[in-house]
Amino acid sequence: MSPRLNILFITSWFPNKTNITVGNFIKRHAQALSTHSNISIIFVSKSSNIKSRFILEEEIQENLSISIMYYKKVNSGFSLLNKLLNSYFHFKAYCLLFKQLKNKPDLVHANIVWPIGLFAIWLKIKYKLNFILTEHWSALSKRSNFNPFKRWIISKIFKHAHQIITVSESLKEDLLKWNSNLDILVISNIVNTDYFFFQEKTENNIFRWIHISSLSDIKNGEGIIRAFQKLVLFDKKNHLNIISNGDFSQIKQLISKLNIPKRNINLQGISSHLEIAKLLKDSDACIQFSKNETFGIVTAEALCCGTPILSTQVGFLTEFKENEVGLFVKNEDENDLFEKMKMMRNTDFNKKISSQKFSKLFNSKKNSELYSEIYRRNITK
Numbered sequence: 001m002s003p004r005l006n007i008l009f010i011t012s013w014f015p016n017k018t019n020i021t022v023g024n025f026i027k028r029h030a031q032a033l034s035t036h037s038n039i040s041i042i043f044v045s046k047s048s049n050i051k052s053r054f055i056l057e058e059e060i061q062e063n064l065s066i067s068i069m070y071y072k073k074v075n076s077g078f079s080l081l082n083k084l085l086n087s088y089f090h091f092k093a094y095c096l097l098f099k100q101l102k103n104k105p106d107l108v109h110a111n112i113v114w115p116i117g118l119f120a121i122w123l124k125i126k127y128k129l130n131f132i133l134t135e136h137w138s139a140l141s142k143r144s145n146f147n148p149f150k151r152w153i154i155s156k157i158f159k160h161a162h163q164i165i166t167v168s169e170s171l172k173e174d175l176l177k178w179n180s181n182l183d184i185l186v187i188s189n190i191v192n193t194d195y196f197f198f199q200e201k202t203e204n205n206i207f208r209w210i211h212i213s214s215l216s217d218i219k220n221g222e223g224i225i226r227a228f229q230k231l232v233l234f235d236k237k238n239h240l241n242i243i244s245n246g247d248f249s250q251i252k253q254l255i256s257k258l259n260i261p262k263r264n265i266n267l268q269g270i271s272s273h274l275e276i277a278k279l280l281k282d283s284d285a286c287i288q289f290s291k292n293e294t295f296g297i298v299t300a301e302a303l304c305c306g307t308p309i310l311s312t313q314v315g316f317l318t319e320f321k322e323n324e325v326g327l328f329v330k331n332e333d334e335n336d337l338f339e340k341m342k343m344m345r346n347t348d349f350n351k352k353i354s355s356q357k358f359s360k361l362f363n364s365k366k367n368s369e370l371y372s373e374i375y376r377r378n379i380t381k
Helices: 024-033 079-099 116-127 148-160 169-176 221-234 249-257 273-282 297-304 315-319 334-344 351-361 364-378
Strands: 005-011 037-047 054-061 064-072 107-111 131-135 163-166 184-186 207-212 238-243 265-268 285-288 309-312 326-329
Touching (some): 024 064, 037 079, 054 079, 079 116, 107 116, 107 364, 116 148, 131 364, 163 364, 169 184, 169 315, 207 221, 221 238, 221 334, 249 265, 285 297, 297 309, 297 315, 309 315, 309 334, 326 334
Parallel strands (some): 005 107, 037 064, 131 163, 163 184, 207 285, 238 265, 309 326
Antiparallel strands (some): 054 064
């Protein structure tokens, strides 16, 4: 058996006390990879609620060594000065975290190119540490989303990575638009099938929908609400459960404006991984109306539960036909969403076979073994 490698995980997104759900899929990914490697995670976040310049929090959690440093947010009254000083303290905090590592890494595993890729390049130059990059960010689908300077920096980071991994073929195609010579592998995100597995649903004459997202604009939650209002007018035997860590204020206003009865809709805040799995198993369909996705972890989790999806064909769904997953809806077309919602109850979908198929596809053991091979090919000699 090969000795366990020491891998340093650095990431632009990670759950922390400022935002406890951001990048939670990256944490789950790291947990899966910790079965074959020693994973140390360092992450930096600014905070307005601390008195010291830096505060360090450390813990060992499910084989992960996690170190999070918070720095006091600068608010001088001058926006340019604020940006410069916050960037300085952000970088300094990462340097402090790196220096307190007990074991020198064999390899750096960076996640989400901006801004953490800058620190990955610095580690490569100063400490001769190779780094690989796993990319999840939907903003990279358009270079025009970034100013010329940031485009140049991101291109340099891609060029310096020893290996780039994307979570879907569609994201790979997006990255190749940045540089057609990039060496990119596709390895899907991981679903914890100890939680997300098939379970027979109880019979119910109410069709139970579930939507799980941050409620950001790209997730198009308001479009779902407007289509659902039409559905309830057509057939009252429908219920929508919305789960989010986001801001419900606009959604609540829209629900009130459209006079959607309270018995037909429920808004629920942050839920545990186990609770989300139970909600997906109890639902008749998972509805996602995203304008864009690089992967779509909620959709993958639903399919592993055998719950059909009604979704725009984004992320990993571009690699599948409609009858394999449920129904597809045209991007930003609320009338099409309403029509497909009417059809969903009578859509032929083998839930058990779907669960078996997608559980194998997103299996943590298989995908973590692929990463283990990549680690060993790219370790710092």
